[in-house]
Amino acid sequence: MQKLKYERPVIQKMNAGLMNKFGTRTEYEPVKQIDGVSVKSLIEKYGSPLFVLSERTIRRTYQDTVRAFKTRYPKVQFAWSYKTNYINAVCNVFHQEGSWAEVVSGFEYNKAIGNGVPGKKIIFNGPEKTNEELITAINNDSLIHIDHFDELYQIIELCDSLTKKPRVAIRVNMDTGVYPIWDRFGFNYENGSAYNALTKIVASGKMILVGFHCHIGTYMLSSDAYAIAVRKLSDLAWKCKSELNTTIQYLDLGGGFPSANTLKGSYLPASDTNPHIDEFAESITQAILQAGFKTDELPLLILETGRALIDDAGFLLGSVLANKRLSDGRRATIMDFGVNILFTSFWYEHKISPAQDFTHHTEDMVLYGPLCMNIDVVRDSVNLPLLNRGDHVVVHRVGAYNMTQWMQFIQMRPNVVMIDEKGNTHLIREAESLKYIEQLEKMPEHLSSFNI
Amino acid sequence: MHLKKNIATSESGFIFNPATGDSFSANPLAAEMLLLLKQGLSVSEIKKNILEKYDVELSQLEKDWDDFAAQLKEANLLDH
Numbered sequence: 242m243q244k245l246k247y248e249r250p251v252i253q254k255m256n257a258g259l260m261n262k263f264g265t266r267t268e269y270e271p272v273k274q275i276d277g278v279s280v281k282s283l284i285e286k287y288g289s290p291l292f293v294l295s296e297r298t299i300r301r302t303y304q305d306t307v308r309a310f311k312t313r314y315p316k317v318q319f320a321w322s323y324k325t326n327y328i329n330a331v332c333n334v335f336h337q338e339g340s341w342a343e344v345v346s347g348f349e350y351n352k353a354i355g356n357g358v359p360g361k362k363i364i365f366n367g368p369e370k371t372n373e374e375l376i377t378a379i380n381n382d383s384l385i386h387i388d389h390f391d392e393l394y395q396i397i398e399l400c401d402s403l404t405k406k407p408r409v410a411i412r413v414n415m416d417t418g419v420y421p422i423w424d425r426f427g428f429n430y431e432n433g434s435a436y437n438a439l440t441k442i443v444a445s446g447k448m449i450l451v452g453f454h455c456h457i458g459t460y461m462l463s464s465d466a467y468a469i470a471v472r473k474l475s476d477l478a479w480k481c482k483s484e485l486n487t488t489i490q491y492l493d494l495g496g497g498f499p500s501a502n503t504l505k506g507s508y509l510p511a512s513d514t515n516p517h518i519d520e521f522a523e524s525i526t527q528a529i530l531q532a533g534f535k536t537d538e539l540p541l542l543i544l545e546t547g548r549a550l551i552d553d554a555g556f557l558l559g560s561v562l563a564n565k566r567l568s569d570g571r572r573a574t575i576m577d578f579g580v581n582i583l584f585t586s587f588w589y590e591h592k593i594s595p596a597q598d599f600t601h602h603t604e605d606m607v608l609y610g611p612l613c614m615n616i617d618v619v620r621d622s623v624n625l626p627l628l629n630r631g632d633h634v635v636v637h638r639v640g641a642y643n644m645t646q647w648m649q650f651i652q653m654r655p656n657v658v659m660i661d662e663k664g665n666t667h668l669i670r671e672a673e674s675l676k677y678i679e680q681l682e683k684m685p686e687h688l689s690s691f692n693i
Numbered sequence: 694m695h696l697k698k699n700i701a702t703s704e705s706g707f708i709f710n711p712a713t714g715d716s717f718s719a720n721p722l723a724a725e726m727l728l729l730l731k732q733g734l735s736v737s738e739i740k741k742n743i744l745e746k747y748d749v750e751l752s753q754l755e756k757d758w759d760d761f762a763a764q765l766k767e768a769n770l771l772d773h
Contacts, residue, residue, distance in 0.1 A: 245746055246747070247722070247753075248720060250726050252719045252765070254715060255718055566764075570764070
């Protein structure tokens with residue numbers, strides 16, 4: 242006689258009329274494949290945990306986002322935000338789609354050059370730029386976004402020894418009705434320091450002022466704030482033209498559009514609350530079109546969107562290491578991936594789907610990572626079907642920031658694969674090894690041996 | 694291991710504790726184990742019964758039984 246399928250026994254208390262702090266069940270279907278490639282086969286071939294990127298999703302998301310802006314405004318240029326995900330294969334998908342590079346350090350700048358991005362299509366942001374990095378950027382005709390007065394004077398000094406005039410913009414911070422104001426980067430609009438910087442740039446005669454940059458925040462849930470930012474930048478552009486006789490060529494609105502990940506503490510899922518990319522496009526483009534620029538003087542609109550373009554394309558596959566019960570009776574499930582590689586679990590209630598069939602029975606549980614550290618909590622409370630040791634799960638929307646902010650801490654960082662549009666898998670970053678980790682270490686001679 | 698005498702259980706997995714007013718839902722295996730417990734079977738008899746009927750290794754069942762017992766205790770359904 243064939244034996245019946247086994248599912249471990251569970252009972253669940255029924256609460257009538259009370260809110261369940263674990264939220265409602267969200268997973269009704271297992272996620273067994275990504276772009277037609279089975280999760281099981283991916284883990285068998287590349288190990289667990291494993292980051293998977295969908296090239297098809299990256300391209301589709303990019304094209305949809307670009308379309309949202311280009312159908313509303315004639316001059317639009319996207320620049321891929323390297324810090325969001327600078328694995329070269331990922332960057333090159335964006336570059337193939339026509340994206341420039343937006344970098345915030347010399348390291349990222351060199352990565353972009355190494356990927357083959359022409360220097361004049363690299364935007365160099367950030368508060369730290371060494372003399373050497375600035376000279377390279379100036380010689381490459383890159384767009385240098387000045388962050389503070391010290392940097393402004395640093396460039397003026399460098400110009401004395403260079404024949405080439407740097408193309409520069411200033412980063413402007415401002416009150417857009419979203420608090421706290423992101424005023425640590427750039428020059429403030431309201432107190433006049435932005436205009437002061439502009440007058441110094443123009444008066445120096447050593448730089449070409451080409452644009453304005455702002456980045457009003459991250460994971461912005463209001464499209465109106467961008468319209469306010471555009472109006473303030475446009476006002477600066479008008480003053481620049483009328484008082485400094487300099488026409489601004491572009492407005493760089495930075496990034497900050499949210500993805501569909503749900504922020505911790507949110508009452509509703511992000512899919513119910515976050516504005517669609519069309520709303521941001523409408524607010525931004527309408528504000529520029531209404532700012533009074535002549536048709537032939539409309540500035541180029543640059544966007545440095547990162548998170549919203551890549552989050553959906555990233556998946557983290559993992560496996561259950563163990564189940565246990567905590568002192569208060571709660572179920573705890575230990576996964577083979579933790580906060581060391583899923584940095585965004587500090588911010589998001591990541592959607593997690595089992596990768597194999599399950600019944601309708603569920604459990605409220607805490608999801609822990611494998612680190613021997615108390616902070617290693619992937620989900621504080623989540624309602625999932627019954628998981629057993631060895632079962633696989635898929636964590637959704639992990640494409641942004643995890644593959645740059647991940648840490649080699651206790652465990653090493655795993656393989657990253659990309660599934661191309663034909664369903665072929667490519668290893669785009671190898672899992673780390675002990676040899677790789679230790680290659681930069683040096684052992685002083687007197688510490689090279691011991692007897693225990 | 695004994696369930697409290699006044700605990701009501703159904704084959705469909707509904708559990709009711711009239712002393713506290715608490716109700717619980719059990720998945721099919723938990724419901725079956727509860728019915729066997731109510732019938733007075735010993736723990737080893739229940740495990741043997743389950744091993745014969747279901748596709749599960751003894752080590753897995755042992756682990757899950759202990760966890761099940763912890764759930765019943767936590768839910769205040771066991772006679773101490």
